[in-house]
Amino acid sequence: xxxxxxxxxxxANLEVVRRGLVLYTFGNVSGISRKDxxxxxxxxxxxxxxxxxxxxxxxxxxxxxxxxxxRPSSDLATHLHLYRSFQExxxxxxxxxxxxxxxxxAKRPIPPFGTTHADYFYGPIPVTRELTAEEIQDDYVHATxxxxxxxxxxxxxxxxxxxxxxxxxxxxxxxxPEDAVHNAVVLEAVARxxxxxVGLKPKKTGVxxxxxxxxxxxKHGKTATYGQS
Amino acid sequence: xxxxxxxxxxxANLEVVRRGLVLYTFGNVSGISRKDxxxxxxxxxxxxxxxxxxxxxxxxxxxxxxxxxxRPSSDLATHLHLYRSFQExxxxxxxxxxxxxxxxxAKRPIPPFGTTHADYFYGPIPVTRELTAEEIQDDYVHATxxxxxxxxxxxxxxxxxxxxxxxxxxxxxxxxPEDAVHNAVVLEAVARxxxxxVGLKPKKTGVxxxxxxxxxxxKHGKTATYGQS
Amino acid sequence: xxxxxxxxxxxANLEVVRRGLVLYTFGNVSGISRKDxxxxxxxxxxxxxxxxxxxxxxxxxxxxxxxxxxRPSSDLATHLHLYRSFQExxxxxxxxxxxxxxxxxAKRPIPPFGTTHADYFYGPIPVTRELTAEEIQDDYVHATxxxxxxxxxxxxxxxxxxxxxxxxxxxxxxxxPEDAVHNAVVLEAVARxxxxxVGLKPKKTGVxxxxxxxxxxxKHGKTATYGQS
Amino acid sequence: xxxxxxxxxxxANLEVVRRGLVLYTFGNVSGISRKDxxxxxxxxxxxxxxxxxxxxxxxxxxxxxxxxxxRPSSDLATHLHLYRSFQExxxxxxxxxxxxxxxxxAKRPIPPFGTTHADYFYGPIPVTRELTAEEIQDDYVHATxxxxxxxxxxxxxxxxxxxxxxxxxxxxxxxxPEDAVHNAVVLEAVARxxxxxVGLKPKKTGVxxxxxxxxxxxKHGKTATYGQS
Numbered sequence: 001x002x003x004x005x006x007x008x009x010x011x012a013n014l015e016v017v018r019r020g021l022v023l024y025t026f027g028n029v030s031g032i033s034r035k036d037x038x039x040x041x042x043x044x045x046x047x048x049x050x051x052x053x054x055x056x057x058x059x060x061x062x063x064x065x066x067x068x069x070x071r072p073s074s075d076l077a078t079h080l081h082l083y084r085s086f087q088e089x090x091x092x093x094x095x096x097x098x099x100x101x102x103x104x105x106a107k108r109p110i111p112p113f114g115t116t117h118a119d120y121f122y123g124p125i126p127v128t129r130e131l132t133a134e135e136i137q138d139d140y141v142h143a144t145x146x147x148x149x150x151x152x153x154x155x156x157x158x159x160x161x162x163x164x165x166x167x168x169x170x171x172x173x174x175x176x177p178e179d180a181v182h183n184a185v186v187l188e189a190v191a192r193x194x195x196x197x198v199g200l201k202p203k204k205t206g207v208x209x210x211x212x213x214x215x216x217x218x219k220h221g222k223t224a225t226y227g228q229s
Numbered sequence: 230x231x232x233x234x235x236x237x238x239x240x241a242n243l244e245v246v247r248r249g250l251v252l253y254t255f256g257n258v259s260g261i262s263r264k265d266x267x268x269x270x271x272x273x274x275x276x277x278x279x280x281x282x283x284x285x286x287x288x289x290x291x292x293x294x295x296x297x298x299x300r301p302s303s304d305l306a307t308h309l310h311l312y313r314s315f316q317e318x319x320x321x322x323x324x325x326x327x328x329x330x331x332x333x334x335a336k337r338p339i340p341p342f343g344t345t346h347a348d349y350f351y352g353p354i355p356v357t358r359e360l361t362a363e364e365i366q367d368d369y370v371h372a373t374x375x376x377x378x379x380x381x382x383x384x385x386x387x388x389x390x391x392x393x394x395x396x397x398x399x400x401x402x403x404x405x406p407e408d409a410v411h412n413a414v415v416l417e418a419v420a421r422x423x424x425x426x427v428g429l430k431p432k433k434t435g436v437x438x439x440x441x442x443x444x445x446x447x448k449h450g451k452t453a454t455y456g457q458s
Numbered sequence: 459x460x461x462x463x464x465x466x467x468x469x470a471n472l473e474v475v476r477r478g479l480v481l482y483t484f485g486n487v488s489g490i491s492r493k494d495x496x497x498x499x500x501x502x503x504x505x506x507x508x509x510x511x512x513x514x515x516x517x518x519x520x521x522x523x524x525x526x527x528x529r530p531s532s533d534l535a536t537h538l539h540l541y542r543s544f545q546e547x548x549x550x551x552x553x554x555x556x557x558x559x560x561x562x563x564a565k566r567p568i569p570p571f572g573t574t575h576a577d578y579f580y581g582p583i584p585v586t587r588e589l590t591a592e593e594i595q596d597d598y599v600h601a602t603x604x605x606x607x608x609x610x611x612x613x614x615x616x617x618x619x620x621x622x623x624x625x626x627x628x629x630x631x632x633x634x635p636e637d638a639v640h641n642a643v644v645l646e647a648v649a650r651x652x653x654x655x656v657g658l659k660p661k662k663t664g665v666x667x668x669x670x671x672x673x674x675x676x677k678h679g680k681t682a683t684y685g686q687s
Numbered sequence: 688x689x690x691x692x693x694x695x696x697x698x699a700n701l702e703v704v705r706r707g708l709v710l711y712t713f714g715n716v717s718g719i720s721r722k723d724x725x726x727x728x729x730x731x732x733x734x735x736x737x738x739x740x741x742x743x744x745x746x747x748x749x750x751x752x753x754x755x756x757x758r759p760s761s762d763l764a765t766h767l768h769l770y771r772s773f774q775e776x777x778x779x780x781x782x783x784x785x786x787x788x789x790x791x792x793a794k795r796p797i798p799p800f801g802t803t804h805a806d807y808f809y810g811p812i813p814v815t816r817e818l819t820a821e822e823i824q825d826d827y828v829h830a831t832x833x834x835x836x837x838x839x840x841x842x843x844x845x846x847x848x849x850x851x852x853x854x855x856x857x858x859x860x861x862x863x864p865e866d867a868v869h870n871a872v873v874l875e876a877v878a879r880x881x882x883x884x885v886g887l888k889p890k891k892t893g894v895x896x897x898x899x900x901x902x903x904x905x906k907h908g909k910t911a912t913y914g915q916s
Contacts, residue, residue: 396802
């Protein structure tokens with residue numbers, strides 16, 4: 001079932017490893033077929049080295065398994081809430097990449113400190129609120145997704161395709177699983193540079209709205225001029 | 230003698246190198262056969278590149294050599310004290326991995342700053358007290374083991390399978406040599422993120438007990454749901 | 459057209475990747491044929507892995523395309539302004555290398571903290587002023603070049619072949635594209651060490667003029683003694 | 688002439704590259720034949736990738752060339768002064784390895800913060816005084832050697848086989864060129880951990896003399912027990 005999607009999702013999972021964003025079985029990538037209302041996701045706790053497209057799990061948007069022998073990633077419910085809430089996204093990735101995770105642990109949003117950030121993220125990378133004890137105990141994984149969506153408010157999730165889950169780590173997304181992973185890789189680079197930048201200038205603030213607009217819209221939207229048409 | 234154990238211990242020693250936790254002949258991994266009351270450990274000062282399972286040394290729990298031509302690791306007495314005191318562990322590893330060692334040198338326990346930590350370690354990574362001059366002079370290696378056991382008090386050593394020896398570096402353990410090394414690799418990642426986190430937020434404290442419980446018991450114990458059953 | 463130059467520029471672009479200075483399609487290198495008044499530059503947004511010398515774009519010094527099917531790098535106008543203003547340079551490179559970019563984001567010039575710096579850069583690495591909102595909106599890429607040239611004043615651009623564009627990242631140059639990339643690699647190392655140095659000694663100042671002279675002129679100019687004659 | 692020595696010195700130079708201690712043509716290693724009073728050293732500015740044992744240069748202890756077609760390393764006079772002053776050393780290495788260089792730039796000696804340091808260096812890694820303007824102008828390279836020897840006073844240079852030249856970088860030595868490089872690799876690891884340690888604990892001081900003695904003499908001198916006899 002949905003073999004092409006499963007292969008894309010497998011490849012995106014392996015790319016996360018090649019880019020050094022995860023250790024062991026940490027992290028997970030999913031992709032969605034909007035037409036079918038089905039999500040393909042990494043299985044839980046299977047070593048990347050021997051993962052094949054047949055190990056992936058397919059569920060519907062409520063988490064009911066539609067295909068596959070294995071258990072889905074333990075973070076499935078977060079992915080599903082993001083797909084339900086952010087209608088235009090096609091892929092979701094969660095990592096514990098070390099610099100983004102450190103900002104998540106510090107519960108500091110990452111301000112747009114420069115053009116690298118502005119090329120990919122149209123404003124600060126938000127941090128979720130802490131979950132209540134009840135949320136953690138009763139419905140932790142779903143509540144994580146709820147908190148991510150909440151912290152976006154009216155912001156367009158495709159304009160800033162990443163959030164830091166407080167005390168946990170980054171979730172990123174994009175138009176496809178591949179695109180989501182690309183954003184996760186850039187987020188880690190942005191987080192690394194932001195860490196060095198505040199070391200050099202503790203009171204550093206974000207770039208001007210004008211510069212943010214210039215860089216963001218040079219690469220995104222109808223007025224983009226970056227790349228080959 | 231105990232060829233299978235020696236091969237497991239050799240492989241665990243080589244994994245420590247592959248994971249970048251040691252330089253030159255630094256570090257050492259051992260494993261125990263509880264049935265036989267015998268421990269296989271890395272020889273002292275032998276380059277990893279040419280180490281074979283025949284270079285390992287087997288001793289009893291008092292350190293009497295039972296097999297092998299070479300001298301055992303100079304840290305043998307620490308390993309043995311851990312095996313005698315922590316009855317359920319099957320492997321021990323010592324490294325000078327750089328971030329964990331830096332916390333050991335700073336004599337700061339590593340608080341559970343996020344879910345990566347909570348997934349593996351059920352509470353802070355403790356730091357041993359400083360040894361007295363007498364302990365250092367008379368029975369240094371054994372006293373190091375005593376100090377590790379001491380700093381656990383009533384805590385379950387398998388729930389937090391690591392300690393930082395003050396001014397020295399980490400010791401980790403697990404149900405097997407392989408498991409011990411896995412914990413050492415994660416400890417280094419956790420120490421790295423903890424270093425960045427306190428840089429970003431000097432007063433950062435550990436996560437809530439509720440979040441610690443959620444993550445720890447999602448991966449450990451009877452209620453675990455992570456991975457494939 | 460200008461096949462040899464295009465091959466040099468291609469090779470310089472690939473070297474930037476091999477040296478770890480860029481992610482994905484970030485960064486760009488160009489080279490100039492002064493005799494022909496033509497510049498060869500990386501195309502915009504083409505993956506390095508499949509870039510060939512035939513993908514490069516050749517323009518005149520006003521940016522009019524003279525050869526090639528693809529769009530030139532979106533930073534072309536900055537490169538051209540540097541070539542027009544700095545008559546002796548033969549290559550220009552722009553990266554988002556992480557430590558140099560962090561200094562650019564912190565808007566701190568990099569002082570000559572030691573002899574590694576002095577061996578390559580005859581004084582501080584300057585930071586450009588912030589562009590005005592009008593400059594950003596109307597003529598951003600060209601204005602970036604203007605700001606770089608401005609911040610050099612009367613300094614010889616070949617004696618300090620690098621500048622940090624505020625909130626953006628480094629531009630470097632040299633007598634050839636290869637030389638420009640070499641300088642970019644050293645700049646990143648210098649920025650990395652400068653970061654660690656101010657961590658260890660926040661009030662650290664530049665080396666003495668005497669030491670700067672000694673090291674710089676040991677490697678550069680008529681009195682140079684470094685290397686084989 | 689002295690082919691075996693040249694091959695050892697070549698190999699030690701290449702090891703410096705493999706260990707990531709140098710960029711481009713930075714750094715240099717030499718070795719001495721005490722019997723012949725001759726030193727073999729890396730040529731100046733030759734890329735490591737194509738260096739052969741025939742490119743090395745042999746000089747006497749006053750710097751007079753005894754063999755070889757190329758110019759010796761520009762740091763030759765420092766090496767020679769170390770060989771003349773430290774009678775028991777057999778190899779010298781100079782690098783700009785990034786963490787050790789950062790301590791040199793900060794002009795902070797590296798205290799023995801833990802047992803990794805104590806295993807190799809019997810006390811702080813000293814920093815040289817700044818050279819006078821006259822020394823820099825008139826006899827810079829030799830004066831650098833003089834300052835290194837000066838900062839050792841009565842300390843045994845083989846017990847602490849490294850010094851940080853202020854505003855410049857580390858020089859290390861040992862009983863052979865190979866041994867010198869080994870010490871340079873460990874120094875860089877020690878400097879890296881010392882950097883993280885002071886970040887975590889700014890007022891961190893060196894370990895006790897008792898612990899320093901225990902670790903140092905476990906690996907060095909007549910009472911050593913580390914390794915195979």
